[in-house]
Amino acid sequence: MHEPQLVMYEEEFHKINSILERLVRESNSKSIFLVDRNGQLIAHTGDTEHIDSTALASLTAGNIAATGGLAKLLGENEFTVLFHEGERDNIHISLVHRKVILVLIFDERSSLGLVRLRVKKAGDELARIFDGLLQKAEQGVGAGADSPFAEITDDDIDNLFRD
């Protein structure tokens, strides 16, 4: 049993981005990252320029994986929210739909209560989009002829390594 491959399309990507853009405004947070459980960055918004988003994605996924392991040890289902408080910035990590990870970075201009409230609503909307993507994946949309990988040749692969 292999989990289906995550495939992102233009349409869903735009929907996701507009949800994140609204969330960053309504929660008064500085930046938001959406990460898949395996550590791949899906989308980000807000003031993300000076943050290494690839590294952030891998570390948050590791963080969720480690606490998930702890939850299992305790016989808990999963810890779905992690919150780390810093001197200046705070980070709120939540697991949406057991599938994707929503990361908000905020400072004193917002509050944990507000972030929680806004994350819950946006999380529900994101969950619906990922449900749809999952369905598409199960129906095999994106596989087959329109996959960019259906026709790659060994030469294409060799070319990647030609320095």
Add this chain to the structure above:
Amino acid sequence: MSFINYSAREINTKVVYYGPGLCGKTTNLQYIFNATNEGARGKMISLATETERTLFFDFLPLNLGQIRGFNTRFHLYTVPGQVFYDASRKLILKGVDGIVFVADSQRERFDANIESIENMFDNLREQGIDPKSVPYVIQYNKRDLPNAVPVQELRAALNKDNVPDFEACAQSGEGVFETLKGIAKLVLQKLREGAAG
């Protein structure tokens, strides 16, 4: 599990370096990091103990360039090789697209290699992943050491599936990119199969 983003036109895959403690997994990533242009790689992250043993994982994102207009990204991870970090190893294997098994060629590590590769198959199964569905290659590392076991002997003990295998000295970098290229090829071929099927 690979992630294809049609919107950003990129494909992301996850490759894990597995093997017994001190076999040279982290050294492989460090060499790749140092030998790659800044534009083609991100920051390397090492979650390590004070004595530089891997505690949770190392992470190195690489951009291998374009295939058919899609940016091809490989996320390289290492697991902690020490036996008692088994829980962490299982977590790192989640969503894996390809594995490099790094063996330590030294005679005194012969059994540790066998134990580690069996542990790898066990952990894959435990994650619900059929080991046969995950492409992997084997690297016989530390070929420079005088107590290195002949390759045929290592091969007979470790390479039962007859996968591509490579000799290496990760410290000097010999064989490191050959190994990476070997696994990248298998992962991309697998993607092609998935697309065709």
